[in-house]
Amino acid sequence: MIKFFLMVNKQGQTRLSRYYEHVELHKRTLLEAEVIKNCLSRSKDQCSFIEYKDFKLVYRQYAALFIVVGINETENEMAVYELIHNFVEVLDKYFSRVPIMISCLYSNNNVSKTT
């Protein structure tokens, strides 16, 4: 189960967020800050999966942009890791270059559903 999908830049600013479980607004901000802090603290040679609270984070970095997916323990981390890439490839195909993604705020609401 995917709990949320985040795109956050290196400065910790949320560029896109989509929650598949209801999370209150103020908690979202806190969660996002925590999540990005966790991801930023990891080096390249560490693995891309983080245990965070009672769920897991799978993250992937594209230049200055982090894509972080929160999943529960039943999910296959590697599948989600690749799903992120798939998502980026799809974006790439439609918008020709990934950096433009920053402006494509809300296109993901169906991608995760089809997994």
Add this chain to the structure above:
Amino acid sequence: KPQLIASSFSLLPSSFLQTVLGAGLKEKLIQQELTNLKATVSAPTTTLRLMKECMVRLIYCEMLGYESSFGYIHAIKLAQQGNLLEKRVGYLAVSLFLHENHELLLLLVNTVVKDLQSTNLVEVCMALTVVSQIFPREMIPAVLPLIEDKLQHSKEIIRRKAVQALYKFYLIAPNQVQHIHDKFRKALCDRDVGVMAASLHIYLQMIKENSSGYKDLTESFVTILKQVVGGKLPIDFNYHSVPAPWLQIQLLRILGLLGKDDPRTSELMHDVLDESLRRAEINHNITYAILFECVQTIYTIYPKPDLLEKAAKCIGKFVLSPKINLKYLGLKALTYVIQQDPNLALQHQMTIIECLDHPDPIIKRETLELLYRITNGQNVTVIVQKMLDYLKQSKEEYTIINLVSKIAELAEKYPFWFIQTMNAVFSIGGDVMHPDIPNNFLRLLAEGFDDEKEDKQLRLYAVQSYLGLLEEEDAIYPQKFLQVMSWVLGEYSYLINDEGDPEVIMTRLHKLLKKTFVTSETKAWIMAAITKIASLNPGSKTVDKLIQEFSTSLDTCMRQYAFELKHLCEDKDLMKNLLPLDASCDDMVVDASLSFLDGFVAEGLSRGAAPYKPHHQRQEEKLSQEKALNFEPYGLSLSSSMSTSGFTGRQSPTGLSFGSDISGNSTEMGQKEMSSLKLDGVKKLWGKDGYLPKKDSKTGKEDKLEAVPPGSTLGGNMVDHPLSEADQEVVSPSEEEKEKQQLASTLFVGLASNNAVSLMGKADTTTQKFKRKSKISETQNSEEVPSIQHDATLSSSPLPEAQSNNNENIQSTEHVRLRKTSLSSSEVLEASISFKRPQSLMEAGLDAKLPDCRLSPSSLFADNNMEVFQPTQVIPSVAASKASLIPSLSEELASNPHSEAVELCSSDTLAVNLCKVWTDDCLLLVLFVANRSSSALKNVNLVFENSEHFKIVEGLSYHFPVIKARSLESCQKSVQMEKNCMQEILVGSLNYHLEMETGLEFSVTLSLIDFIRPMKITTEDFGKLWLSFSNDVKQNVKMSPSQGSLSITLNTLQQKLKLHVVDIVGNEGLVACQLLPSVPCLLHCRTHAGMLALWLRSPCSALPDSLLYQCQKVIEES
């Protein structure tokens, strides 16, 4: 759809984005924007086109964390009224803004129904999409038939979305879609892959809940997977030339669930699993994801050897991969697999060890998870050690909770390891270790964990292991260990009755009794054990032999025991009654007033026996005699005898009550006789003034037989017994002994910290810890001032004072525990007699002011008297440079009497100061945390350890989200005394994160006085109450000439102890106070020839003793 998305974004106002992004998301700008938007959306002139733009902006604001609830209703309106594009944005906004239970959602239903019936496919699509994302549960019936129809729609995208919507319904209201299960089957067989894939979600969910209902579909799933793996799907579904990987994963999961524990179903899928393994050989992440799922499925279903072998090989590839993500997956797979096949762990043990020291904590964590699954009796020690190591570095709360519970689970799972560890502790620690360790161990064993069966197992193992140890003929064990062994054997040897002969156990114990290295104290333990076993096995030959042997022993103690045993053996019923099975945890009911002895005493008196004199009276008489003989000044001799005579002096406040006639506790008396017997030799016992030797021994014995009906007397006595001797040792230890003790305590800090985390579980580790601490400090103290103990002069330095306090403290707690008088008895009393609310302390302060105007309320309790109870105040105060961080109380608090701020602990970055505030109804601890560093500290946690004596009303911890640089934060905790004690230490720690996790430990000494408040009652009430209280203590205290009249003395008491003087008539005074929350204690004072006779009464037995001690102290000091 993509075009829709694209176009909606192309319409995004770039200026808006630039403003927001360029300005660095300044809050102000967004607030400004929100205000503008609010005005725009509510304006009647706003066109739908503009509204659409507003919605996009609102979505953005909300994503940044700014609530824009004012726009929600307009989003719904937009979905209702707009053209395609506007509708699309409206639906999108709704699905992002609202949640399942939002009330506005109901307004959407009509729109959805309308759109579902639309002839425009795009509108139908949009409606289905929004339903699959968010829909009110109670409105499902309104749209369900429409959506069911859509399952037959000619367009696959509509069918797919309909399935998705039904999946949503299944998740939120499974009952409502029960009737369409066969339609799901149709969807599964749909010619379009997308529809089929969507239906898999529903099936996975349904099979998870009830796998047996869908076994018949196994073949279908297998066929689908075969087709997917075989590349029969349209090429669009490929991802990096792997066919529909996520679909494969989904199918593998379904197969795993279906094949679990079912050989027939499993057989159907062997081929396809094998093929999946073979196909997934391309070196790409996604194939590893499939492989992982495949391996998991293979190990979930009914095992097939050659598949398992292949899967194991696969895992090897994962684990050995240099890619960290694969390693993680490998470990995860291994963790899962290892439960079925532990040998796999052996194959990869070197990798596992490497991973254990991996720089990535996530890998480490996963490795520990793996190790946890393969823990057995042999490796549990190492594994737990590794877990503890990880714990120490971890700061993530969830990880800690998770790991700690695992460790605790392991500790309970391997009682053998627990017992073995403790065996090692006892044999190494020997007799130098703190008596609390064996006591706690026994308590843990007796109280057990929550599971009765596990407890039994633990006890049984302990019995077995001790019997094994005793079997070795020549082994010499420390006394404490032998005591532990005999207690356990006595209490629990019945557990092995099936396989062990009680005679054998008794023979072993008997043999021990004859060993020369066994001290008389240990012998007492052994005898108690034999008595207990004998009560279960009447008519034992060993017992007869033993009685015969020791009835003529030269050791009085042993003889006494032998006689007792003999009597008990003759009266089986009494024995059964006296020594019930497994009742070591039951509370003893003790008739504190010893009323059953009244007849006996009366008889004795009528026969001309001398009336009983309280201990202190005897003491005084003895002192006056001594004075006559040795021509030393009176004061010196008094103090010297007081601090040197371990047992006869005022070694503990409760010790005073040993002698008090009516309220004396028979067990204590009996126990005391015994201990004096052993420690001081027979002579001294008989030599005591005021005792009639013959009568004395008689009472002692009678008491033992009758006074304590239920509960195991001997056991009870024995547990508390070693303490007295151990404390005796502490009084004047040789240098060597001290070193040993220190070594032992350091040794046991380590060992016990293990226990604290994992073993003790229920045991009260706080007291244990604190006591050890106090003991260490004691030893240190006595090293610093070695002369004090021997010279026994009362020095004005606070150190020895604190030391003796500690000493007394340890003993007093023991006694208090022994008495087990509950504070709750006062509640009953309160119901019958009501008295006024406690007199305000302020009032008390004002009263106190009258005789001595210089005393302000705040300085009242901050005088040197209080320092005695707060040894921490001796610590030098904060340096001048930190002056800005000097803590001060808020005005409101400062109006209450309070202590000065005392530094509890400090580091370069932090300092913790404490101020005690004595409010009317509780003790407030105000803790000031000062950040001395130049950077802000975040997430500072202040945690008190659980204490059996005190209860912190607001919970044990306090969280400071942030403490700014060079600033001070404070928190308040109100403390209540749960269990009566003279003085106890409350231990706590402060944790904060600065570069690394740091913890500061501190302790707060709380004395009884902190919880004493004046009780304002009338003389009449005093009289009534006085008669209703059963526990009383009397004591004569010598008044110094300077104290003069009674009123001055009482005023001193009022000031220093916060008592309330009810009335003074002539040479008699009445004083009342209460222990918070509401245990009253009354004091009657009377002056007579330079002596002050104090008489205290209270419903709580321990309180008068403790208070008397405090009074005495105050009077002696003033």
